Amino acid sequence: xxxxxxxxxxxxxxxxxxxxxxxxxxxxxxxxxxxxxxxxxxxxxxxxxxxxxxxxxxxxxxxxxxxxxxxxxxxxxxxxxxxxxxxxxxxxxxxxxxxxxxxxxxxxxxxxxxxxxxxxxxxxxxxxxxxxxxxxxxxxxxxxxxxxxxxxxxxxxxxxxxxxxxxxxxxxxxxxxxxxxxxxxxxxxxxxxxxxxxxxxxxxxxxxxxxxxxxxxxxxxxxxxxxxxxxxxxxxxxxxxxxxxxxxxxxxxxxxxxxxxxxxxxxxxxxxxxxxxxxxxxxxxxxxxxxxxxxxxxxxxxxxxxxxxxxxxxxxxxxxxxxxxxxxxxxxxxxxxxxxxxxxxxxxxxxxxxxxxxxxxxxxxxxxxxxxxxxxxxxxx
Numbered sequence: 001x002x003x004x005x006x007x008x009x010x011x012x013x014x015x016x017x018x019x020x021x022x023x024x025x026x027x028x029x030x031x032x033x034x035x036x037x038x039x040x041x042x043x044x045x046x047x048x049x050x051x052x053x054x055x056x057x058x059x060x061x062x063x064x065x066x067x068x069x070x071x072x073x074x075x076x077x078x079x080x081x082x083x084x085x086x087x088x089x090x091x092x093x094x095x096x097x098x099x100x101x102x103x104x105x106x107x108x109x110x111x112x113x114x115x116x117x118x119x120x121x122x123x124x125x126x127x128x129x130x131x132x133x134x135x136x137x138x139x140x141x142x143x144x145x146x147x148x149x150x151x152x153x154x155x156x157x158x159x160x161x162x163x164x165x166x167x168x169x170x171x172x173x174x175x176x177x178x179x180x181x182x183x184x185x186x187x188x189x190x191x192x193x194x195x196x197x198x199x200x201x202x203x204x205x206x207x208x209x210x211x212x213x214x215x216x217x218x219x220x221x222x223x224x225x226x227x228x229x230x231x232x233x234x235x236x237x238x239x240x241x242x243x244x245x246x247x248x249x250x251x252x253x254x255x256x257x258x259x260x261x262x263x264x265x266x267x268x269x270x271x272x273x274x275x276x277x278x279x280x281x282x283x284x285x286x287x288x289x290x291x292x293x294x295x296x297x298x299x300x301x302x303x304x305x306x307x308x309x310x311x312x313x314x315x316x317x318x319x320x321x322x323x324x325x326x327x328x329x330x331x332x333x334x335x336x337x338x339x340x341x342x343x344x345x346x347x348x349x350x351x352x353x354x355x356x357x358x359x360x361x362x363x364x365x366x367x368x369x370x371x372x373x374x375x376x377x378x379x380x381x
Contacts (some may be wrong), residue, residue: 042328042374043122043335049172055365056330062312064303064345064352068244072235072253074297075283080230083203084223085216087178090114092214093194097223099208103199109223111215113194117179121191124183131165138162203227227344233284235301237291242280244305245270251284253301255293261292267303302345313356317342317364319371326365327353328370336363336370 011032018376044054074308090112097109145155173183179195207224216222233253237245249267254260264287271281284301318341325343328336344352363370 027319036286041335041337042330042370044370044373046334048373049334052369053366054363054369056361056362057364059313059357060350061309062347062350062352063307064310064312064347064350065307065308066345067302067304067347068241070235070237070241070301070303072210072233072282072299072301074231074293074295074299076226076228076295077230077232079206080201080203080227081206082225082227083198083221084109084197084204084225084261085218085221086112086195086197087218088114088116088120088175088195089217090117090195091216092210092212092216092222094212095208095210097205099205101205102203103225104202105199107199108196109199110197110210111194112197115193117181117190117195118193120172120175120179121181121186122167122178124186125188125191127165127169127172131162131169134158134165136160139370178357197222199225201225201227202229226295228291228293228295229289231289231295232268233286233299233301235282235299235303236279236285237282239274239278239280242270242274242282245303249303249305251301251303254301255297255299259300260320263293264288265301292330308345310344310351310352310354313362314364315346315349315351317362317367318351319367321371326371328367329358330361330363337375338371 034375044052048054066078091114093111093113095110097103102108138161141150141155141158145152148213176183176186180198181192181195198278198326203226205223206226209220209224210216210222218287233251234249234301235251245267247267247270251265251267252262256273265284266287267282268285269283271283313327317327319327321338326338327341329339331337340355342354344354
């Protein structure tokens with residue numbers, strides 16, 4: 001029995017030794033594969049380089065930015081949104097305007113009619129005619145007063161009548177101008193019961209609030225016009241990001257219906273307060289004009305924060321191995337060395353390289369193709 005126990009113990013030790021030896025061997029084999037899976041250098045033939053479209057070149061000196069991504073809308077300044085009304089009440093006689101109609105400055109938007117317009121023209125012409133009489137009387141009384149033929153009181157009354165009539169004529173003249181009638185061209189033969197409402201801007205009609213036959217008061221909004229020539233971008237910025245912004249910073253934005261189309265703008269105004277939702281508004285001037293952009297359109301924007309001149313390579317030049325970035329440096333013709341790097345900011349298809357690089361060419365296009373070739377070479381080895 002004692003002899004059997006000794007044999008069993010010996011067998012257990014032997015089995016354990018064999019298992020440990022097998023585990024060690026597998027571990028060593030895995031370590032060997034990992035260490036040789038990717039050699040440091042790979043050599044490609046000219047045909048391989050040509051067929052894989054592998055391109056070499058120098059790292060570049062680039063202006064790189066850290067960025068923040070925000071949302072906003074296309075907006076217009078208040079002076080580009082015009083509410084059209086009429087200074088003197090009247091009935092709408094004619095209009096062809098509908099929302100979206102393009103208008104130019106001076107174009108007729110609507111025609112109104114009312115007896116008030118006739119009365120105003122009559123009052124003006126009557127006042128103009130009376131002014132001629134009052135002026136003649138004033139000049140006559142002035143001459144008589146100089147010779148002491150009339151009293152000062154009569155002369156002063158004549159002068160007051162003359163001044164009063166000039167004031168009346170001037171006020172009536174301004175009222176005529178308000179409704180689009182030229183006082184200089186008005187006479188008894190061209191008095192009209194109708195006036196024209198014209199567009200003060202170039203743009204388009206965004207709202208129509210009237211219909212034919214409606215009586216329109218001065219407080220009524222007839223049309224709303226929009227001048228899209230000064231579109232800007234209004235962005236919503238969170239409190240934590242607002243402190244990093246400054247006037248003049250550049251940004252790029254796109255719309256949901258054209259996500260691949262990038263538009264440039266720059267920060268023009270930063271609202272100096274934080275709202276209850278912990279955001280503030282930033283107004284940006286667009287660089288260039290695209291008539292396809294409409295007020296109210298939602299946008300996605302990327303703001304460039306800080307500018308620095310750095311060494312950068314195309315994104316296609318950087319490969320990842322074991323979650324670490326590498327590039328391929330050309331040692332000699334067609335021979336490339338896998339070199340670890342430290343990366344920084346990524347902007348517009350380029351990646352900042354913080355590692356000091358030798359003055360040599362690197363693979364700037366299809367670097368992953370070189371990595372796969374190197375991996376295959378390691379596995380074959």
